[in-house]
Amino acid sequence: MNVQAPTHTADATTVEEGLAIQEAQAVHDSETATAVAMQNTLLTPRFYTTDFDEMDAIDVSPVREDWDKLIAQMVADPNKGHFRKTEDWDHVDWDGMEPELRKEFIDFLISSCTAEFSGCVLYKEMKRRGNNKDITQLFQLMARDEARHAGFINDALREAGIAVNLGFLTKSKKYTYFKPKFIYYATYLSEKIGYARYITIFRHLEANPEMRFHPIFKWFREWCNDEFSHGEAFALLMKTDPKLTTGRNVLWIKFFLTAVYGTMYVRDHQRPAFHKALGVDPDWYGQEVFAKTSEISKQVFPITLDIDHPRWMPTLKRLQRANADLDAAKKRGGVSGALGKLGASARAAAAFLSLYTIPAIKNDVPAETRLEPMY
Ligand SMILES: [Fe+2]
Numbered sequence: 001m002n003v004q005a006p007t008h009t010a011d012a013t014t015v016e017e018g019l020a021i022q023e024a025q026a027v028h029d030s031e032t033a034t035a036v037a038m039q040n041t042l043l044t045p046r047f048y049t050t051d052f053d054e055m056d057a058i059d060v061s062p063v064r065e066d067w068d069k070l071i072a073q074m075v076a077d078p079n080k081g082h083f084r085k086t087e088d089w090d091h092v093d094w095d096g097m098e099p100e101l102r103k104e105f106i107d108f109l110i111s112s113c114t115a116e117f118s119g120c121v122l123y124k125e126m127k128r129r130g131n132n133k134d135i136t137q138l139f140q141l142m143a144r145d146e147a148r149h150a151g152f153i154n155d156a157l158r159e160a161g162i163a164v165n166l167g168f169l170t171k172s173k174k175y176t177y178f179k180p181k182f183i184y185y186a187t188y189l190s191e192k193i194g195y196a197r198y199i200t201i202f203r204h205l206e207a208n209p210e211m212r213f214h215p216i217f218k219w220f221r222e223w224c225n226d227e228f229s230h231g232e233a234f235a236l237l238m239k240t241d242p243k244l245t246t247g248r249n250v251l252w253i254k255f256f257l258t259a260v261y262g263t264m265y266v267r268d269h270q271r272p273a274f275h276k277a278l279g280v281d282p283d284w285y286g287q288e289v290f291a292k293t294s295e296i297s298k299q300v301f302p303i304t305l306d307i308d309h310p311r312w313m314p315t316l317k318r319l320q321r322a323n324a325d326l327d328a329a330k331k332r333g334g335v336s337g338a339l340g341k342l343g344a345s346a347r348a349a350a351a352f353l354s355l356y357t358i359p360a361i362k363n364d365v366p367a368e369t370r371l372e373p374m375y
């Protein structure tokens with residue numbers, strides 16, 4: 001029998017296949033893609049690297065039963081073939097799109113694609129460097145999913161004449177080193193907040209289909225279920241070592257919660273036209289996503305942030321204004337720009353500290369970790 005290699009990232013069963021397909025497509029897009037990838041914007045998520053040997057040494061026996069179930073679910077691969085354009089993909093009138101919306105939406109797609117690919121690169125590297133079968137299998141499966149997600153966003157971008165050149169990014173983008181425990185906190189949170197973001201938009205557009213200005217949002221439910229599973233895997237990894245979520249590490253957890261929520265709020269407020277087109281108030285959206293993420297993170301974190309504290313929302317707004325002023329000062333340049341940068345950075349730091357020092361809400365972590373997507 002002749003087995004044909006898949007030609008679309010949606011059908012790729014391994015990360016290697018998924019990336020090879022995108023590499024082949026990038027040949028046609030390299031010029032625009034390179035130009036976009038070279039742009040330096042605040043919206044571009046980071047790439048991470050870590051101590052892969054330490055991660056390889058994780059023993060999942062304390063969570064074996066849940067682990068095996070989760071892996072079996074991921075191996076069954078319910079979303080294979082999902083991330084491709086079908087007849088549900090309505091025609092997108094890129095030229096007719098209001099220019100401000102078009103700009104912000106493309107920013108959103110590039111930023112999302114880079115974030116998906118950032119996960120892909122980290123997970124693929126862990127799979128490549130490891131010898132621990134449990135760990136390498138998990139990371140191979142997660143990298144497979146992220147390659148599909150990035151590939152699908154690239155499909156959408158290509159219609160606008162743009163594609164993110166993933167091979168180029170892998171080689172040229174700066175990598176930030178994080179200790180494994182910081183990778184767990186940051187990645188767990190980014191997977192779960194990713195789930196909360198995608199499902200909140202999906203439900204909103206389900207109720208208000210006339211606001212769906214682009215077909216990609218129709219794919220968000222299955223998409224967010226992938227992210228949910230990835231988050232589950234990190235929750236189980238953290239459960240293998242109680243030290244990770246107790247003692248002084250609780251302060252780190254609080255730091256990451258504050259940083260991830262704060263960054264999301266600031267970034268989303270940089271896209272007013274995008275949120276207006278969706279009919280979503282970014283303040284409402286932020287609180288909704290934070291509430292869902294906090295509820296889910298009770299599965300493993302001993303605290304949640306008090307997002308209803310009287311200081312929370314006003315301080316987030318201060319952080320956002322300080323960041324907007326920082327941007328403006330950078331653009332201005334010169335002495336006035338340099339002074340403006342200094343002042344705005346100090347205000348942003350003060351706002352962050354104020355958010356960080358809001359007393360957290362204690363949570364008794366349940367013995368049973370595993371959750372199913374419930375929103
Ligand atoms: Fe993803």
Ligand SMILES: [Fe+2]
Binds near residue numbers: 146227230
């Ligand atoms: Fe993910």
